[in-house]
Amino acid sequence: MRGPRWALGVAGTACLLLLAPLAGASNSSAYVDGAGDASPAAPDLTAVQVSNDDAGNVLFRISIPNRAALAYTDLVSLLVDADGRTGTGCGRGTFGAEYALDVIAGRCVFGRCLRGNWDFTNRPASFNGAFAGSTLTLRANRRDLGGASRFDFRIGAAAATGADPAYDFAPDIGRPAWSYEVIAPPQAVMKPPARLRRACSRHPRRCHVRRA
Numbered sequence: 001m002r003g004p005r006w007a008l009g010v011a012g013t014a015c016l017l018l019l020a021p022l023a024g025a026s027n028s029s030a031y032v033d034g035a036g037d038a039s040p041a042a043p044d045l046t047a048v049q050v051s052n053d054d055a056g057n058v059l060f061r062i063s064i065p066n067r068a069a070l071a072y073t074d075l076v077s078l079l080v081d082a083d084g085r086t087g088t089g090c091g092r093g094t095f096g097a098e099y100a101l102d103v104i105a106g107r108c109v110f111g112r113c114l115r116g117n118w119d120f121t122n123r124p125a126s127f128n129g130a131f132a133g134s135t136l137t138l139r140a141n142r143r144d145l146g147g148a149s150r151f152d153f154r155i156g157a158a159a160a161t162g163a164d165p166a167y168d169f170a171p172d173i174g175r176p177a178w179s180y181e182v183i184a185p186p187q188a189v190m191k192p193p194a195r196l197r198r199a200c201s202r203h204p205r206r207c208h209v210r211r212a
Contacts, residue, residue, distance in 0.1 A: 027052050027183035031170070035065065039166030043067050043074050043157035048170060048178070050153075056142035056184045057126065060101070062155060062170075065134050075158045076103045076136055081177065082146030089113045095154060095177065099145050101138045103129060110140065142182050152177040 028051035038044040047063040060078060067074070079097035081089060086096040090113035100111035100118060108129030111118045126141035145151060154177050155170045171178060 027181060029180055031178050033168075033170035033172070037172070038066075038157070038168030039159075041159045041161050042166035042168045043070070043076060043159065045076075045155055045157050045168050045170040048155065050180045052142070052182050052184055054184055056182060058140055058142055058145065058180075058182060060136075060138040062136040062138070063134060064136060064157070067131075067134055070103060070106065070131050070136070071159070072106055073160045074103070075156075075160065077156045078102070078138055079154050079156070080145050081152040082148045084150070084152060090116060090118055092116070095152075097154075099140075101127070101129070101140060103131070103136065108138070110144075142184065148182070150179060150181045152179050154178070 028049065031048040031050070033045050033048070035044060035046045043064045044066040045062060046065055049061040050058065051061075052058045062076070062078070064070075064076075070076070078101040079091075079095060080099040080101070081096050082098045083089075083096075086093055089096040089098040090100075091097055098113050100109075100113075100120075102109050102111060102120075108127070109120045110123045110127045111120045112122075113119075124140065124144040126144050127139065129136065129138045131137070142148070157168045157170075159166045
């Protein structure tokens with residue numbers, strides 16, 4: 001009996017490595033755009049804080065000090081280039097964004113670039129947004145941003161007032177996009193041998209397998 005018990009113990013350890021996230025990782029990065037550089041009527045994008053938790057939820061906190069509340073005519077768009085290639089996604093050749101986290105007419109919407117066009121249907125459950133204290137907060141899980149561990153992003157804001165809309169961009173046009181690295185516990189890539197995986201599957205209690 002010593003052999004099978006040892007095998008099941010090894011299988012249990014391997015299954016835990018395979019199925020359970022490793023503990024204790026998170027990240028936070030700060031970015032700054034010049035205050036007062038927006039057109040007078042536009043939302044003025046300044047400090048931006050991006051962070052993530054161990055579950056891979058990415059939080060964007062965007063300071064807009066010249067707004068106590070976003071007007072119905074205000075637009076804020078956070079564009080994410082998940083693959084780091086300007087030749088893919090929407091806006092090819094300039095930025096190439098695959099995802100858009102937007103506030104349009106007072107609503108938070110989530111867009112995916114499909115065949116060169118934005119699709120704002122099928123909002124992921126992980127996405128939400130709110131505005132309070134002159135700060136726009138947008139949240140989405142890494143898996144809904146292409147699953148990338150690193151991505152580039154840009155933010156644009158506009159006020160559709162009259163025939164001449166006002167704009168602000170962070171970072172400014174002509175400057176490189178900001179980059180963020182998601183630091184979260186990865187799934188272990190080591191798999192046990194097939195014989196031990198079968199044993200673990202047949203005896204999950206002995207393997208102490210935690211199922212989602």
